[in-house]
Amino acid sequence: MTDLKPSASAATDAVLRALADPHRRQILRLVRHTELPAGQIAANFTLTQQAVSQHIGVLKQAGLLTERREGTRRLYALRHESLEPVRELLAEFWPDALSRLKKAVEAAHPRPPKR
């Protein structure tokens, strides 16, 4: 389990773990185009404010959110560039699949070696 793909760095792992939770994905959707204070984010959930704060903490830790103070409020927004490594992973989905297709086809239909 240690032979991770080179692109699956620790930072990417943190992003993937942060994205694994549907509530956290919902938070990212809320702040994708706009900055919101924690209270307003929490208002979209039936979760306790504390639970939402924890999710925000995980997202911040993973670098997915920016935090800006305005008076006593903290405003959060999606850090778009943090999704770049994940876009790269997604781009590997089909190439990985096609290389398995190549293996499967060529194993089932071996060619005699050329002379």
Add this chain to the structure above:
Amino acid sequence: MTAEIRNDVIVATEHIKAPPEVVFPYFTDPALIVEWIGDRAELDPQPGGVFLLDMGEVVARGAYVTVEPPYRLVFSWGIPGSDALPPGRSTVEVVLTPDGDDTMVVLTHTDLPPTHIGNHRAGWEHRLGLLRREAG
């Protein structure tokens, strides 16, 4: 093999040492498709026919749009229950071009919304898991 993303389009290519006639059924025959993607498949390779791939943690569902053996097929692709990428939302086109006795496969996945990235992750991690098991 190569891949690139432009404006939420993924293009993947692969060179396979077999003719298109041999490669094509790997996109239309349930027993053959699961040799390279998914654990279980329900495929009805005709326009409007179901395209369903059970990949363990993620199910991809869509419909065949175009089936032109052995050179080209198009199917839609989505995840049941996903707001960002419901079944039918995105489109996958596969073109098989003869290269001598071999085949050049060009796969283009379009209409992928950026918000889908998080949802796709489980499938990718599942794939990574398979790769790890193969490697180990």
